[in-house]
Amino acid sequence: MSSTVETTSEIRPFQVEVPDEALEDLRRRIAATNWPEKETIADQSQGVPLAMIQQLARYWATDYDWRRCEANLNALPQFITEIDGLDIHFIHARSQHEDALPLIINHGWPGSIIEQLKLIDPLTNPTAHGASAADAFHVVIPSMPGYGFSAKPTSTGWGPERMARAWAELMPRLGYTRYVAQGGDWGAFVVDQIGLQAPAGLLAIHTNMPATVPADLDKASLAGDPPPSGLAAEERRAYQQLLRTYGQVEYARYMAARPQTLYGIADSPVGLAAWLLDHNDADGQPAAAVAAALDRTTSATGELTRDEILDNITLYWLTNTGVSASRLYWEYKGGFFNAKGVAIPVATTVFPGEQYQAPRSWAERAYPNLIYYHQADRGGHFAAWEQPQLFTEELRAAFRSLR
Amino acid sequence: MTQVETSIARRDVRPFSVDVPEEDLVELRRRVRAARWPEKETVADPSQGVQLATMQELVRYWGSDYDLRRFEARLNALPQFMTEIDGLDIHFIHVRSPHERALPLIITHGWPGSVIEMLNVIGPLTDPTAHGGDPGDAFDVVVPSMPGYGFSAKPTGTGWDPVHIAGAWIRLMRRLGYTRFVAQGGDWGAQITDVMGAQAPPELLGIHSNMPGTVPPEVSKALASNVLGAGDPPPSGLSADEQRAYERLSFLYTKGIGYALEMGLRPQTLYGLADSPVALAAWMLDHDARSYDDIAAAFDGQPVGSLTRDEVLDNITLTWVTNTGVSSGRLYWENTLGFFDVKGVTVPAAVSVFPNELYQAPRSWTEQAYPNLIYFNEVDKGNHFAAWQEPELFTTEVRAAFRSLR
Numbered sequence: 001m002s003s004t005v006e007t008t009s010e011i012r013p014f015q016v017e018v019p020d021e022a023l024e025d026l027r028r029r030i031a032a033t034n035w036p037e038k039e040t041i042a043d044q045s046q047g048v049p050l051a052m053i054q055q056l057a058r059y060w061a062t063d064y065d066w067r068r069c070e071a072n073l074n075a076l077p078q079f080i081t082e083i084d085g086l087d088i089h090f091i092h093a094r095s096q097h098e099d100a101l102p103l104i105i106n107h108g109w110p111g112s113i114i115e116q117l118k119l120i121d122p123l124t125n126p127t128a129h130g131a132s133a134a135d136a137f138h139v140v141i142p143s144m145p146g147y148g149f150s151a152k153p154t155s156t157g158w159g160p161e162r163m164a165r166a167w168a169e170l171m172p173r174l175g176y177t178r179y180v181a182q183g184g185d186w187g188a189f190v191v192d193q194i195g196l197q198a199p200a201g202l203l204a205i206h207t208n209m210p211a212t213v214p215a216d217l218d219k220a221s222l223a224g225d226p227p228p229s230g231l232a233a234e235e236r237r238a239y240q241q242l243l244r245t246y247g248q249v250e251y252a253r254y255m256a257a258r259p260q261t262l263y264g265i266a267d268s269p270v271g272l273a274a275w276l277l278d279h280n281d282a283d284g285q286p287a288a289a290v291a292a293a294l295d296r297t298t299s300a301t302g303e304l305t306r307d308e309i310l311d312n313i314t315l316y317w318l319t320n321t322g323v324s325a326s327r328l329y330w331e332y333k334g335g336f337f338n339a340k341g342v343a344i345p346v347a348t349t350v351f352p353g354e355q356y357q358a359p360r361s362w363a364e365r366a367y368p369n370l371i372y373y374h375q376a377d378r379g380g381h382f383a384a385w386e387q388p389q390l391f392t393e394e395l396r397a398a399f400r401s402l403r
Numbered sequence: 404m405t406q407v408e409t410s411i412a413r414r415d416v417r418p419f420s421v422d423v424p425e426e427d428l429v430e431l432r433r434r435v436r437a438a439r440w441p442e443k444e445t446v447a448d449p450s451q452g453v454q455l456a457t458m459q460e461l462v463r464y465w466g467s468d469y470d471l472r473r474f475e476a477r478l479n480a481l482p483q484f485m486t487e488i489d490g491l492d493i494h495f496i497h498v499r500s501p502h503e504r505a506l507p508l509i510i511t512h513g514w515p516g517s518v519i520e521m522l523n524v525i526g527p528l529t530d531p532t533a534h535g536g537d538p539g540d541a542f543d544v545v546v547p548s549m550p551g552y553g554f555s556a557k558p559t560g561t562g563w564d565p566v567h568i569a570g571a572w573i574r575l576m577r578r579l580g581y582t583r584f585v586a587q588g589g590d591w592g593a594q595i596t597d598v599m600g601a602q603a604p605p606e607l608l609g610i611h612s613n614m615p616g617t618v619p620p621e622v623s624k625a626l627a628s629n630v631l632g633a634g635d636p637p638p639s640g641l642s643a644d645e646q647r648a649y650e651r652l653s654f655l656y657t658k659g660i661g662y663a664l665e666m667g668l669r670p671q672t673l674y675g676l677a678d679s680p681v682a683l684a685a686w687m688l689d690h691d692a693r694s695y696d697d698i699a700a701a702f703d704g705q706p707v708g709s710l711t712r713d714e715v716l717d718n719i720t721l722t723w724v725t726n727t728g729v730s731s732g733r734l735y736w737e738n739t740l741g742f743f744d745v746k747g748v749t750v751p752a753a754v755s756v757f758p759n760e761l762y763q764a765p766r767s768w769t770e771q772a773y774p775n776l777i778y779f780n781e782v783d784k785g786n787h788f789a790a791w792q793e794p795e796l797f798t799t800e801v802r803a804a805f806r807s808l809r
Contacts, residue, residue: 040558040561053674222632224634260444261453263458267440327445
């Protein structure tokens with residue numbers, strides 16, 4: 001908190017301080033969980049399996065330590081500032097390299113700023129991670145409205161378009177007159193919107209869930225039609241991946257219609273955990289990368305661990321943001337993966353475990369000013385969380401031409 | 404809950420009564436009172452789901468003045484039994500009419516219902532003379548709990564879909580000694596009853612449905628392609644009634660049955676239904692817009708028909724106490740039939756169309772769907788829970804529907 005721009009009256013330092021009683025109540029509720037019977041099949045096709053959630057709940061109620069996560073968050077410079085009538089929480093980590101490129105990174109559902117924590121040091125301090133000072137970023141990671149420690153909207157209108165406008169206000173407020181933006185999942189929707197709005201100072205965006213589907217194919221895939229003829233092999237694969245995804249996203253359609261009915265994700269920790277865990281990736285539902293993380297207690301290479309999964313879920317619980325976060329689906333009325341018409345410079349990384357692997361042909365049409373396209377060899381829907389080293393390298397490469 | 408076996412019980416049909424342990428009710432009340440709430444919805448209507456004020460009023464009443472043993476007393480006032488069919492214990496109410504030539508009738512409830520939905524029609528149907536009716540209209544009534552619902556056992560393997568349940572009901576009626584009977588249902592009960600009518604065992608004289616499956620295949624296909632909002636245009640040449648039905652169904656498929664689609668895909672993920680009474684109550688209240696309006700009104704002190712807050716809580720409390728939120732939802736995962744599709748019923752069929760049902764089946768579609776349509780009537784009140792909300796009108800309809808088959 002040494003920067004002068006951060007000490008203006010509108011930007012207040014923020015620390016996480018969860019009362020002991022909230023943690024005790026959480027543990028008590030987990031320990032008192034009333035369980036349903038076991039699923040009637042031997043796989044994950046009816047939802048999050050009972051054994052998986054019971055094993056997680058056992059650890060959550062006993063050895064899991066929220067205070068470790070809280071200390072990690074509080075070791076980072078966090079702030080609150082009011083934008084458009086709403087208090088916005090964000091991490092703001094400046095690089096020691098003065099010429100660093102300012103970067104705003106937007107998380108998604110069922111995520112939070114927890115997804116991005118492992119990126120912060122490599123991005124801001126590249127020389128400590130085997131990279132060049134010329135690759136340094138100043139990093140801003142906001143919590144979306146209704147998520148984490150940002151305030152919850154009390155009226156309608158906070159969709160990705162409005163968030164994009166808010167970020168375009170946040171970055172200049174921090175003193176940044178030229179910056180780039182990055183996102184996956186909802187963050188990808190928000191960065192596409194900010195790309196469309198093209199505010200002064202925004203140089204480019206990077207997305208790890210690019211919206212590239214041509215209009216005719218978007219319509220056909222949403223209607224569930226088989227792949228049209230004439231698609232290249234990569235396009236055909238992408239089309240089939242879209243059909244698979246549309247068959248798995250009932251949770252999203254539910255939240256788009258009835259977010260308020262999900263009282264269980266406010267009242268039941270296990271209800272919340274299961275709802276958050278049941279997001280798909282290309283390899284499974286729950287996401288294969290998340291299911292694998294539940295069995296990973298440590299990782300020297302930064303791969304996703306059980307503690308990180310619980311850090312994110314616990315953050316949702318402690319801030320009671322399950323319903324307010326869900327409401328973003330209700331707010332959004334636009335398309336999912338259809339090309340949105342972004343004209344500014346765009347970089348994209350295609351991860352193999354993402355909802356669909358955007359073919360270069362579609363990406364070039366969707367983003368006429370495509371400055372970077374790369375297919376990574378590992379990582380999925382939660383790319384920053386799953387493969388932080390690789391993700392960091394992608395961002396360095398993506399934005400190198402803009403420095 | 405204990406199942407009471409007595410010496411007079413037949414080998415395969417055992418008397419049953421509900422006996423909820425006191426500690427279960429204490430625990431329920433504790434959880435209800437300890438509810439942790441989300442913030443209020445950001446709109447002034449139910450368009451985001453069950454409204455916070457309605458839920459808080461429900462919880463206030465549930466956690467204080469509501470009699471948690473009310474549903475138990477109501478059920479135990481009726482003859483209840485348990486019998487094993489295909490390896491699963493099936494709970495049912497069985498009330499014989501005092502009238503000798505009563506017509507045997509099996510009534511199947513739906514989701515998010517239970518046998519509670521039918522309690523107010525059992526008296527009038529079995530004992531018409533005590534309710535201003537004619538002894539010639541008497542029924543012997545069987546009301547089973549579907550597998551995974553209420554006091555029936557929960558399947559531990561797959562396969563208990565509506566087709567399997569329909570077959571089980573036919574065997575149940577035979578086991579009870581009925582050689583000619585009729586069947587009735589709404590919601591899942593309508594699908595099961597339709598399937599019974601398609602299976603057409605010789606004993607089944609006819610069926611009555613208050614949620615008939617009538618949607619022609621080409622209309623059904625257009626609806627399915629529009630679920631994600633991008634599909635085929637509505638079929639051309641629809642009459643005014645058909646167009647109205649199409650529009651209601653289109654709203655349902657795009658906005659109105661997310662709960663059904665979620666349970667169809669991921670029932671096990673709904674752990675909150677087992678762990679949180681408030682979650683369960685909200686999930687069960689949010690069936691469809693019109694019944695939600697009526698139930699919200701009940702908690703606002705203005706019940707519509709017989710659908711009072713006590714009735715609503717009887718059903719939710721039964722579901723909580725039996726921990727059947729997830730097991731009942733799994734029926735959607737099991738199902739492979741189109742909710743409103745034509746099921747191929749060949750036996751005589753009777754249909755009552757209630758004005759606030761999910762859609763109003765046009766006579767034209769109904770005549771095509773049920774080639775042996777013996778009765779069709781559009782009534783002037785009642786929602787999706789017709790038997791529950793309008794028991795008198797419902798009884799009148801069932802009597803009229805089956806009169807020609809006696």
